[in-house]
Amino acid sequence: MASPLALERIVVVGASLAGARAADALRRQGFAGTLDLVGAEKHPPYERPPLSKQILAGVWEFERASVDLPEDFEASWHLGRTATSLDLPSRTVALDDGSALEFDGLVIATGATPRALPGTEGLSNVFTLRTIEDALFLRSAAASAEHVVVIGGGFIGSEVAATLATREVWVTIVDPLPSLMGRVLGDDFGPYFEGLHSGHGVSLRLGVGVVSLESTPDGAVSCCLLSDGSRLACDVVVVGIGVTPATGWLAGSGVALDPADGSVVCDGTCAVLGENGAVLEGIVAAGDVARWDHPLFGRPVRVEHWENAVAMGEAAALRLMAVPGAETGYLDVPLFWSDQFGKKIQFVGLRSPGDEVLLVEGSTEEGKFLAVYSRDRVLTGALGVGRPARIIALRNLIAERATVEAVYSERS
Ligand SMILES: Cc1cc2nc3c(=O)[nH]c(=O)nc-3n(C[C@H](O)[C@H](O)[C@H](O)COP(=O)(O)OP(=O)(O)OC[C@H]3O[C@@H](n4cnc5c(N)ncnc54)[C@H](O)[C@@H]3O)c2cc1C
Structure with a gap:
C-alpha cells in the first residue's frame, strides 16, 4: 500500500454513503491533495434507508435524507458521471464523458443495483427501489393503486409492504421461501413477522413463486401468475429480489471480482486484490460492493447495510492513508435495522444455516424480544x-467470541 506521502490525488468512485464517509475520513486524516468524487447519480450523497420508510410514506422530503459532510469539506465532484473503466498500468479511471482521472489512491464504492425480474423490462408499473427517483415513482404509483404485489419477502420487500400498508394500500408479498425475511433471519421467527404483517392487512403468499406476468397492450402488468396456479390481479408490482454489486466498469481491469456475484475482492483490511491474489497498491473498497476476509468470522463476507457502508468507508480511508492500526483488519460486526409497523427490528452478526437459536428475553407475544444465534455455544448473531x-x-x-452463557452472566 502506498505511503501517505505518496498520495497526491485520490479518486473515489461511487459518491454515496461509503464513498462520502471514505472521502470525509481522508480529509479528517489530513489528506490535503486532490480529491475527486465520481457519482453516477446527479445528487450529492443521500441516505437510502428513508427511501422505503419516511420518503415512501410521504412524511419526509428528499432534502432531509442528505448525507452530512462538514461545511468546509473540499472535493471535486463529478456528479451524473459514470466511471466506465479502470486502467491499472496508467492508474486512471475513464468517465462516460470521455475524460479520465489519474490517481495515486483509489476508493471503489460503487455499491449495488437491484436485480430485475427477467421479462419485466419496459413494463410501466414494475418498480425496484434503490434511488430517490425509484422511491418517488413508486410513491406516486402506489397512491392510486388498488393492489400492490411485492415480489420478494426480504427486508426491502417487507419494509415497502409495511410502509404502503400503513398508507392503507392493499399489499401482497409473494416469496418462494417459507418465512418472511427468512433468508437473513432463518425460519424461527417467521410466524412472528408474518403475524405482524397480516395483523396490519398485508396478504402473504409464502412458499410460492411468480411464474409469469400478464400485461395489458399498453405495457402494464395486470396479473401475477403464481407457482400454485393462483392469479393475483394487481396494478403495481415491486420487485425486491436482491442486488448485484455494481462492478461492470471493473471487468477486465485486473481487479479480482468474486465469481459468484461480481463483488470486489478485498483482504481483511479493505485493500483490493488483483486477479493474482496480491494486494493492488493504493486501491481500497468499501460498502455494498466489497467482499472482504472477515477476521472475526474467518470467511469472506459482503454486507449490504448502512452501518457497514459508514464503518467500512472510514476503515478503507484509514487503510489507504496507512494510518497505524488499519493493517490489523476491518473487524466490524455487521449490524442492521429495519422499521416495520412501529417496530425496530435489529440484527447483529452473521447467521448461518444450522445455528442454534435461543430466545433470551421477552416474548413474541409482547412484541419485544431478544434472541441469540450460536454455533457450538459461540455467539454468531442476535435478533x-x-x-x-x-x-x-x-x-x-x-x-x-463470547459464548451463550455470557449473555446470561452479563445480565445478572
Ligand atoms: C430502500 C433501501 C432501504 C434501506 N434500508 C436500510 C435499513 O433500514 N438499514 C440498513 O442497515 N440498511 C438499509 N439499506 C442499505 C444501505 O442503504 C446500503 O447498505 C448503503 O446505501 C450502501 O452504501 P454504498 O455507498 O456502499 O452503496 P450505494 O448506496 O449503492 O451507492 C453507490 C453509488 O455508486 C454509484 N455508482 C455505481 N456505479 C458507478 C459507476 N460506474 N461510476 C460512478 N458511480 C457509480 C451509484 O449510482 C450510487 O450512487 C437500505 C437500502 C435501500 C436501497
Whole structure:
C-alpha cells in the first residue's frame, strides 16, 4: 500500500454513503491533495434507508435524507458521471464523458443495483427501489393503486409492504421461501413477522413463486401468475429480489471480482486484490460492493447495510492513508435495522444455516424480544425487536467470541 506521502490525488468512485464517509475520513486524516468524487447519480450523497420508510410514506422530503459532510469539506465532484473503466498500468479511471482521472489512491464504492425480474423490462408499473427517483415513482404509483404485489419477502420487500400498508394500500408479498425475511433471519421467527404483517392487512403468499406476468397492450402488468396456479390481479408490482454489486466498469481491469456475484475482492483490511491474489497498491473498497476476509468470522463476507457502508468507508480511508492500526483488519460486526409497523427490528452478526437459536428475553407475544444465534455455544448473531440497547451489548459479546452463557452472566 502506498505511503501517505505518496498520495497526491485520490479518486473515489461511487459518491454515496461509503464513498462520502471514505472521502470525509481522508480529509479528517489530513489528506490535503486532490480529491475527486465520481457519482453516477446527479445528487450529492443521500441516505437510502428513508427511501422505503419516511420518503415512501410521504412524511419526509428528499432534502432531509442528505448525507452530512462538514461545511468546509473540499472535493471535486463529478456528479451524473459514470466511471466506465479502470486502467491499472496508467492508474486512471475513464468517465462516460470521455475524460479520465489519474490517481495515486483509489476508493471503489460503487455499491449495488437491484436485480430485475427477467421479462419485466419496459413494463410501466414494475418498480425496484434503490434511488430517490425509484422511491418517488413508486410513491406516486402506489397512491392510486388498488393492489400492490411485492415480489420478494426480504427486508426491502417487507419494509415497502409495511410502509404502503400503513398508507392503507392493499399489499401482497409473494416469496418462494417459507418465512418472511427468512433468508437473513432463518425460519424461527417467521410466524412472528408474518403475524405482524397480516395483523396490519398485508396478504402473504409464502412458499410460492411468480411464474409469469400478464400485461395489458399498453405495457402494464395486470396479473401475477403464481407457482400454485393462483392469479393475483394487481396494478403495481415491486420487485425486491436482491442486488448485484455494481462492478461492470471493473471487468477486465485486473481487479479480482468474486465469481459468484461480481463483488470486489478485498483482504481483511479493505485493500483490493488483483486477479493474482496480491494486494493492488493504493486501491481500497468499501460498502455494498466489497467482499472482504472477515477476521472475526474467518470467511469472506459482503454486507449490504448502512452501518457497514459508514464503518467500512472510514476503515478503507484509514487503510489507504496507512494510518497505524488499519493493517490489523476491518473487524466490524455487521449490524442492521429495519422499521416495520412501529417496530425496530435489529440484527447483529452473521447467521448461518444450522445455528442454534435461543430466545433470551421477552416474548413474541409482547412484541419485544431478544434472541441469540450460536454455533457450538459461540455467539454468531442476535435478533432484537424493540431492544436497541441490548443489541449493542450483544454486538460486543459477538466481537469477543463470547459464548451463550455470557449473555446470561452479563445480565445478572
Ligand atoms: C430502500 C433501501 C432501504 C434501506 N434500508 C436500510 C435499513 O433500514 N438499514 C440498513 O442497515 N440498511 C438499509 N439499506 C442499505 C444501505 O442503504 C446500503 O447498505 C448503503 O446505501 C450502501 O452504501 P454504498 O455507498 O456502499 O452503496 P450505494 O448506496 O449503492 O451507492 C453507490 C453509488 O455508486 C454509484 N455508482 C455505481 N456505479 C458507478 C459507476 N460506474 N461510476 C460512478 N458511480 C457509480 C451509484 O449510482 C450510487 O450512487 C437500505 C437500502 C435501500 C436501497
